[in-house]
Amino acid sequence: MAALQIKSLKKAFGGLPAINGVSLEVAPGERRLIIGPNGAGKTTLFNLVTGDLRADSGSIWLFEEDITRQRTDRRVHRGLARTYQIITLFPKDTLEHNLVLSLLGLSKTRWNFFAAFDRNAMHEEARRVLRLVALEHLAGRPLAEVSYGEKRRVEIAMALAQKPRVLLLDEPLAGLSREERATVKALIAGIPRDVTVVMIEHDMDTALDMAERITVLHYGSVIVEGTRAEVVADPKTREVYLGH
């Protein structure tokens, strides 16, 4: 059973085809990297998988369940989580509160409109996840006050907090310093195997060693796909990157 399966997905904006018949299959526990030059359609593909965009045709399957027509929030409940390239978290709230909002998303508690909410199990769990990304010491700080690298780690924590089955990471290393990159890479490497990880990265060299299989996108189509070695060796990959 594939963790994530995309069948002949198509999406066009106006007359412009952004995703041109993409099919791919990610096995459970796999670490898949999706690369390609700017404009290849990587983020659009993620947006289609999460439901932020509606596909024109084709289908998306999560552990053999057709999620193509499901609303974004329903897909999250089926085990899909995602981080974003541009950080859109809650700047005025503390790190802990940001994580609580993530935990609430899957919890029945979110419909409780009468009980007080201050100190309870959910806040403990939030701190635990922050500990996983080594940010527990900043739990009480507003998100706006922490560094960019720390915000990136919060992004990942938000997704991990939901214990997803499939995790989509959209350029998790973008804009990070060398040191921060190493920290985040280690974090991603440490994600348990019961989570399938699909990652977008623009910089091929940085992300290569994080992936088991790689899909190369160009102008909305899959150009090359295979193991790390196969993709690196394939002349089409070089062409796609050297052509820029």
Add this chain to the structure above:
Amino acid sequence: MQYWAIQTLNSLALGGLLFLLASGFSLIFGLMRIANLTHGALFMLGAYLGVSVLKLVPNLWLAALAAGLAVAVFGFFLEKIILRKLAGNVLGQVLVTLGVAFIIADFCLVVWGGDPIPIPTPPALQAPVRVAGFIFPAYRLAVLALAIVVALALFLLMEKTRLGAMIRAGVDDPEMARAVGIPVSRLFTAVFCLGAALAGAGGVIGGPIMSAYPGLDADMLPLALIVVILGGVGSLLGAFIGAFITGFVYTFGVALLPDLAYVILFLPMILVIAFRPRGLFGKFAA
């Protein structure tokens, strides 16, 4: 039969008036993303100004022109001095236009008093006209004709002129328009003045049918809203079709079920919104 024919003409005339009112609102909303809640008050202000101009110059069309210009000038200052400062503050703009509407309404009350002031039909159009075996009040036919002329003029403006192309670009994608060097600020002011002028002139033209009275603004604003929500934001065609649908629904509603006319009035809007949040021809959902 004559009764239904008259009601049909009344619907068309009201539709024409609503188009004059709503087209400006739709353009302002479409281009500037401002829900101009002052619009009903601008209509009323135009009507009252028309009353005063008519005392000096007993020509309805000149009065409409003068009122339209005066209201356009008012709109110029409103946009430049206040609305411009609140760019990006959507709620602020709405509240300010609402506040200005209240100010205008009470101002009119102070200046022109609390009694409704009828506006006389132009003498040339007072005699009834015979069309297709029915007898129609000539003025309402004239209003309909005028609305169609204005619609055509606006259509030509939008489709055939540079200004129109810039407006359309701005409605489709304001960021891109700015990036391509379109003078968006001046465009905003121009469109706001145009919308205000249409509303003000519309108030005078509607005068012989509706009179000028306190509360005219509160009666017209929801109608403008319904037309624009129904027809779709930023679309002249939407404003046109929406205006006439609304004109018909309101006129026949009042005739058939006067108590519940207001409920019937918004039924088309609800139906359209339920199935198509962007309205019939809207460029984007409001």
Add this chain to the structure above:
Amino acid sequence: MRWLVFAALLALFPLAGGEYYINLASQIFIFAVFAASINLLLGYGGLATLGHSAYLGVAAYLSALVTLRLGAGHALAAPAALLGTTLMAALFGLIALRATGLGFLMLTLALSQVVWGTAFRWVSVTDGDNGLRGLSRPFGMDDAVSFYYFSFAVAAFSIWMMARFVRSPFGAALRGTRDQPRRMSALGHNVWLIRWITFVYAGFWGGVSGLLFVYYHKYIHPISLSLANSAEGLLAVIAGGSGTLAGPLAGAAIVMLLKNWASAYIERWNMLLGFVFVLIVVFMPEGVVPGVRKLWLRFRSRA
């Protein structure tokens, strides 16, 4: 703790004030509930509404009609009124929430205007421009002092309920949808449903303020369902500062006091309302309560 002290002061107020001021205070309590219910949508939900007077008005009219036409007592009229108002809020929410932002605002405005227009025109039911008069207060509370304590109790309870709502997990999610609606969806929250529930809840408490309103005045007229009335409520929230619990309460007091003071000198309240809107939006966009708090902090840091 501050709230208890404040409540105690309010409880003792009738001993100090004359009848005029006691009545004014009752009106402030009623308006405070109205403003607080608007704030659930505006301050906590990020949804500006210009149609809230519909809930105040419909509850008032339903209560009046049930007591007047059916001859029933308040024990039946009040729940009937609230039920009717809540159902209307549920329906209106379905329609208005087909859009967000400005579209939502315009829909709430249009819907409320329809209710207002119907109140005027459906003369056989509402007696149109005459309004419905000769109404009664529950428990025969015709004197100022007992009504003061009644409205104080109801207002305190209402605001307490709304406070619990915003402090609950649901309230946290609501605030999340205000700040980052798309992100909230991506975290598994059903943003539309959160908003709709809040809309209905806000409509319910708007209805409660409507009951207090019709009990106080013993009269209801379509003008209470007007856009101007919705705007006054919105002004109270903006003036006091949205997004806090105290803001709408302070704003309600400010607007009510201003209205009362101004009506002694100025005939045209609407014009003043308009000017106040413009001034506050342009010069004090965060509202009076945060503005005063900032001044206070600056004063303290200098001392």
